[in-house]
Amino acid sequence: MKLLITESMSVRDLQLAFNGLFPFLKLEFFKNGTVLEKMYGLNKLISPHSTIGQLWKKKEAAEIEINENTRVRDLENDFLEKFGITTQIFRKAGNLWLETTMTDSWTLKQQNEHGKEITLGKSKEEPKGDFDLNRGE
Secondary structure: OEEEEOOOOEHHHHHHHHHHHOOOEEEEEEOOOOOOOOOOOHHHEOOOOOEHHHHOOOOOOEEEEOOOOOEHHHHHHHHHHHHOOEEEEEEEEOOEEEEOHHHOOOEHHHHHHHHHHHHHOOOOOOOOOOOOOOOOO
8 A cells, every 4th residue: 555645634644544554553753853862752742633744844745655564664764764754653562552663673564463462362263264264274
């Protein structure tokens, strides 16, 4: 999936599109440089009601390709390089959201699956249904 990011797009719209693809991940936007300083206070978060145009320095439409094989660090770097926007991806762990800084080399799919396992637990037996590709083994 490619997301076309424009000046009028709200931070919230972008977050919802991302979360639709990866329900156990969250994309947050920070005041420039905040993540690099390791200061994640709530007062450093960008309001979801802000538009990308209010944050971004380059002021021209650009695309970021986001798919399950995209590495966390690559996506965060793309936002910084293409738009000058500091971002951080968080992974759901039960009722908490954890920074992915220690696992930035993981793909979005790996992060999302790990968040799903931590949050929902791993079932002992996956239900077998019409869509079971391993049926008959």
